[in-house]
Amino acid sequence: NAGVMQNPRHLVRRRGQEARLRCSPMKGHSHVYWYRQLPEEGLKFMVYLQKENIIDESGMPKERFSAEFPKEGPSILRIQQVVRGDSAAYFCASSPTGPAIVYEQYFGPGTRLTVT
Amino acid sequence: GDSVTQMEGPVTLSEEAFLTINCTYTATGYPSLFWYVQYPGEGLQLLLKATKADDKGSNKGFEATYRKETTSFHLEKGSVQVSDSAVYFCALRMDSNYQLIWGAGTKLIIKP
Numbered sequence: 001n002a003g004v005m006q007n008p009r010h011l012v013r014r015r016g017q018e019a020r021l022r023c024s025p026m027k028g029h030s031h032v033y034w035y036r037q038l039p040e041e042g043l044k045f046m047v048y049l050q051k052e053n054i055i056d057e058s059g060m061p062k063e064r065f066s067a068e069f070p071k072e073g074p075s076i077l078r079i080q081q082v083v084r085g086d087s088a089a090y091f092c093a094s095s096p097t098g099p100a101i102v103y104e105q106y107f108g109p110g111t112r113l114t115v116t
Numbered sequence: 117g118d119s120v121t122q123m124e125g126p127v128t129l130s131e132e133a134f135l136t137i138n139c140t141y142t143a144t145g146y147p148s149l150f151w152y153v154q155y156p157g158e159g160l161q162l163l164l165k166a167t168k169a170d171d172k173g174s175n176k177g178f179e180a181t182y183r184k185e186t187t188s189f190h191l192e193k194g195s196v197q198v199s200d201s202a203v204y205f206c207a208l209r210m211d212s213n214y215q216l217i218w219g220a221g222t223k224l225i226i227k228p
Contacts, residue, residue, distance in 0.1 A: 004159060033214070042120065042205065042218030059215075091160065095214075105216065107152075107160035 002027065004094050004108035005074075012114045019079040019086070021111045025094030032075040033105060034067060037089040049075060082115045089113075118143045122206045122219035129196055130227050137191040137222050139180075139206035147208040149173075149182055149189040150216070154203045163191075163204070201226045 005024040013019050025032050030051050035043040045059040049069035060067065064082075069075040079086055089112050093105035123138040141147065151163040151173070164173030169184035178193045189206060206219040 006159075035216075035218075037218075037221075040220060042207075042220045043216070044218070045215040048214060056215075093160075104162060105214075109157065109159040 004092055004106050006090075006092050006108035006111050008111060009109060010112050010114070012116060013082050014116055015083060016081050019082050019113055019115075021077040021079075021090050021092075021113070022074040023077070023092030023094075023108060024074040025092075026106055028096060029094035029106070030097045031095045031103075032069050033093040033095075034075075034077050035091045035093065037091065037110075039088070043091060046077075079113075082113075084115050087113055087115045118147070118208060118210065118217050120206050120208055120217055120219040122204075122222055125203075125221070125223035126225050127222060128225045128227065131198055132195045133226075135191070135193040135196045135200075135224070137204055137206075137224070139189045139191065139219060141187050141189065141206075141208050143187075143208060143210065145210055145212075146184075147210050149180070150207045150209070151178070151180055151189070151191050152205040152207060154205070154221075156202070160205065196224075196226050198226045198228055200224060 032049045034046040037043045047060050047067045048056040064080045066078045089110045091110045092108045095103040095105050119142045148167045150165045152160045153163045154160050164175040166173040166182035172181045180189050180191045203221045203223050205221045207216045
């Protein structure tokens with residue numbers, strides 16, 4: 001059973017470009033969570049999605065950031081007009097169908113975004 | 117707000133040494149506590165957890181005890197191996213919420 005997949009593993013973008021980060025949850029999982037880790041800091045919750053629904057985006061910056069989890073395909077975290085402060089590691093996690101507070105979150109290897 | 121503080125790294129030890137990585141937390145209620153490990157090039161893996169005071173989580177020779185009186189969840193291992201080299205994260209989650217709140221991570225380097 002493949003784990004949570006994230007791609008690309010490393011992404012370099014120039015200021016002003018768009019960054020698209022992909023996350024494929026574990027088979028059978030329908031809940032996806034995105035976290036961001038800034039340098040020298042712990043992970044910070046960004047958004048929680050179920051298929052075709054955003055459940056909680058309280059940790060997402062108000063501008064330039066968006067996330068989706070379509071009926072088919074991976075979850076996408078999109079960052080428009082990237083700035084140097086967006087440089088970070090972005091982790092995706094998934095959990096099985098059911099109350100999110102009950103099930104463990106399984107993490108992917110992360111995508112390291114560097115903005116030059 | 118709720119938060120987790122863990123000791124800064126890197127921590128460098130020789131093989132077979134005793135390991136302690138400190139973790140303390142601040143929370144308004146009674147959280148569940150976790151240790152995650154990230155081996156080079158891999159995702160975060162749950163190492164162990166404890167859900168109430170005085171619980172001891174253990175896995176792969178690692179242990180941590182939930183201490184409510186000191187709000188701590190220190191990670192220990194009696195004899196480390198080179199293969200334990202990784203980044204270790206302490207985290208908490210309130211029972212009413214799915215969000216994990218994380219420490220900054222501690223890089224552990226074990227030398228042969």
